[in-house]
Amino acid sequence: MRGVNLSQLGVPVGPMVRVHGGFANRMYRLDTDQGSFAVKELNLGDRRWSYRIEDVFRFERAAFAAGIPMPEPISASDGMLVHRWVEGEKVPEAPVAEAYAFELGEILARLHGLEVEWTETATEEPASRDWPELAERAAATGQPWAHELASRVDAFLAIAHFVDTCERPGPVVLTHKDIQPWNLLARDSRPVILDWELSGMLDLSGELGSTALSISKGPGFDTVEPAIFRSVLDGYVVGGGTLPPPGPSWFAFMIGGWLGHTRWNILRCLAGVEAGTGPDLALSHESARNGIRGLPDMFTRLPALEALLA
Template structure:
């Protein structure tokens, strides 16, 4: 059940003690093996074999420094269980037997500290490749998204979740100036993005006007979170479930499945969503405001890493160096696709 890593794990990270995981979640059996399988911005995943059963053990991080991250995770866990009850294909989540929550704090190997982990049943399969998905997967994704939105799960405490803002777009000249002072090879390309960042900010402000329409949803449906099992696609990584406007998530997911250029794939996602009972499928440019803001924020984070504008590990700096040219190159096409969406994604 590995997902494709998108972030280097911290150096010298110590793994959870597998025996402590078995005890904390009442898994039974004994430790045969626990091996790392993937890493991401907010977690590190291991495969735990216990003699007849396999589990995905996810060590949760808090890279945002959010003091309320456990409350946010609890809200995501509640939604995850609702989605599973509705028949959405996902790895079986294992609650801890003490309070029925998703999280338990366990010792690390060698002792000395405790880390938060959660556990799912292991799903044998292959991670989705990063390119455009086939029509069958696109159809499954559209129907799945319709199911999630029709649950109509209200947001009980909106303050738990982040709100998109235009801060990075607004300070773009400052960032460009820093890149030029540093002599970055891509500084001129960064400057050329300024008009695109203004469009992103405009779309984000227009999108914010529909915040009252939000419902809880998965929030991160893309190729890295889909595993192809023998029984078909399985949707993983529910920890960042968030409130979203359904039409906004639909547009984001459709273009993610299409990698922003195979528009027949995007239209298939929307068609299947509509056939599955999803409403409001007329995607508009402002629906990409949150998506493009998130992409812009990710670009800025990596620019700052590369320029030494924030404290980073060597692995994070190296990742930023690799990512920045690609992220700069992708932005114009994505903004252009968002602006033209009324013509290209009508079904």
């Protein structure tokens, strides 16, 4: 982060330290005489969409002022976000406690009740259909997961069709859009929500389904805990929210987001160079492999996942 002026954060008491593990951007911790800060360098080079930094920052400030448990937003610019550092325990990719899930549902209900100006409408670009070409390029360049991708091309085309044709019942809400274990902390066993830069308008069923599923399962789909899934929904109702009707739309957003994320990482791997921003190349390979294996599995389990809504 050469040339970045962070003097408004105080006098540093040590060097800024990279915090590894981000799936899209790069994070650093800066300790100064005014406290500790999370400095996020946004990847603006090859993102699938542009960040709405000013709108997101306004949404974050409103959420923080309303008491939503999250890091305090400090500043935002075209390429950098700064928040006050929050200490807490990392949330593993495993079923959380029912009380944690219930409170997260309550938090979502409060978040969706905020009145924040947002000019963007909820739009999704059509899912890409270039999976045969990607498989050919992966084989030609000797990617370690090329054979697996080639064997699943038909599945990825079917997934893309599902994402584009699945009916969303509404309502559309302004929300976080990316509540996953790696975007959560546990502080005194209670939720803290991180990484708000993808916030925007989303069909409510997609937000609830993605959130409830992500914190009620392990790395695969063999350990989904129905009671924890339901706890998110119970908390949402107790918090004043109304549940949308059951159906596949609850999981369409999560599947579509994972599909796009997998393709993006495949393209980074096909480029074969260590980019200056975004995830390291090794992490892109891991994300590509996980998507190639996990997405078809999730897609075949849709009927069982819909049964969680009963």
